[in-house]
Amino acid sequence: MEHTTRRSQGGLFEGLYRLIMRRNSIYVTFVIAGAFAGERAVDYGVRKIWEHNNVGTTFQPLEATIRPKETQLMNPSTYEP
Numbered sequence: 362m363e364h365t366t367r368r369s370q371g372g373l374f375e376g377l378y379r380l381i382m383r384r385n386s387i388y389v390t391f392v393i394a395g396a397f398a399g400e401r402a403v404d405y406g407v408r409k410i411w412e413h414n415n416v417g418t419t420f421q422p423l424e425a426t427i428r429p430k431e432t433q434l435m436n437p438s439t440y441e442p
Contacts, residue, residue: 371379381391 380387382388
């Protein structure tokens with residue numbers, strides 16, 4: 362019987378490893394791009410959590426009530442008590 366050795370093609374992670382780690386320039390680019398994308402994702406997530414937990418206490422909802430008063434102070438003829 363003939364015995365043949367089959368070489369495994371590897372899984373997904375092995376293929377990604379070969380693709381990314383083949384050259385140093387590709388690896389460094391991947392690390393920098395990953396750090397940038399990760400920073401943006403964390404910033405977006407933390408901002409959304411902050412806004413959800415502080416509804417009504419931040420400046421955005423209060424801006425609508427403050428702006429008309431500022432225009433009244435600049436133009437006293439439109440002031441209504």
